[in-house]
Each structure stands twice: as C-alpha cells, then as structure tokens.
Amino acid sequence: MRDIQLTSEPLDIQSCIDLVSSPGCGGINVFIGTVREETKGRKVVRLELEAYNAMAVKEMERIADDVLGKWPVHNVVIHHRTGVLNVGDIPVVIAVSGPHRDAAFEACRYAIDTLKHTVPIWKKEIFEDG
Numbered sequence: 001m002r003d004i005q006l007t008s009e010p011l012d013i014q015s016c017i018d019l020v021s022s023p024g025c026g027g028i029n030v031f032i033g034t035v036r037e038e039t040k041g042r043k044v045v046r047l048e049l050e051a052y053n054a055m056a057v058k059e060m061e062r063i064a065d066d067v068l069g070k071w072p073v074h075n076v077v078i079h080h081r082t083g084v085l086n087v088g089d090i091p092v093v094i095a096v097s098g099p100h101r102d103a104a105f106e107a108c109r110y111a112i113d114t115l116k117h118t119v120p121i122w123k124k125e126i127f128e129d130g
Contacts, residue, residue: 001019002065006056016093020075025074025075027101027105030096031109039125048124049082059118059120064111071107074097077093077096
C-alpha cells in the first residue's frame with residue numbers, strides 16, 4: 001500500500017503511522033522533517049514551500065513504488081506540505097512498515113533522500129536579517 005499527499009494543510013503524524021500499521025509488520029520507521037530555527041548560522045523566520053503539484057505527486061508515487069519494489073516492506077506513506085511554514089512546523093512525513101526493521105529503516109532513508117533530490121518542491125528560507 002502506498003499513500004501520497006501533497007497539501008497546504010498541516011500534516012498529521014499519527015494518521016501516517018496508522019496508515020502503515022499492519023499486523024504483518026514488525027517494524028515501522030517514520031521520518032518527520034521539521035522547520036529548524038537556524039541555517040548556517042542565520043536565524044530562520046519561516047519557510048515558503050512551492051511545488052509543481054502534478055509532477056511532484058507523480059515523482060512521490062515513483063519513489064513509493066521504488067521502495068515497495070526494492071525492499072521487503074508492505075506500506076509506504078509520503079506526505080509533503082506546501083505554503084508558509086513556521087519554525088517547528090512539519091513539512092514532510094515519511095512512514096514505512098515491513099516485517100523487519102532493517103528494511104523499513106533503509107527504505108525510509110531512501111525515500112527522504114530521493115525526495116530531496118528529485119521532487120520539484122522548492123524551499124525559500126526567510127531569514128531574520130532578510
């Protein structure tokens with residue numbers, strides 16, 4: 001199972017966990033990305049995230065399909081947020097479940113690393129000093 005969402009609404013971590021939970025899965029790995037307060041010594045005020053929605057969703061689906069094909073996992077959730085996010089807000093949640101933890105860890109790491117490199121979502125950091 002895969003569940004992909006690109007939304008301007010706040011992400012629900014527990015919902016993502018619930019979606020991947022399954023009696024056949026002994027491991028769930030969850031990556032939660034948060035807006036940090038500092039980048040390279042500069043204080044972050046907020047992020048502005050924009051996406052090419054159709055292409056972003058298609059690429060997120062491809063990543064989920066890759067995960068399901070490369071690792072013995074059962075479920076993948078990739079949810080990403082767009083819009084204005086403040087420090088502490090959650091722009092991305094990835095959850096992967098499988099019978100064993102190692103595969104879930106590896107698949108989750110692959111998903112976030114690949115998402116950062118291939119999905120057309122642009123991040124504009126607004127700093128305190130401009």
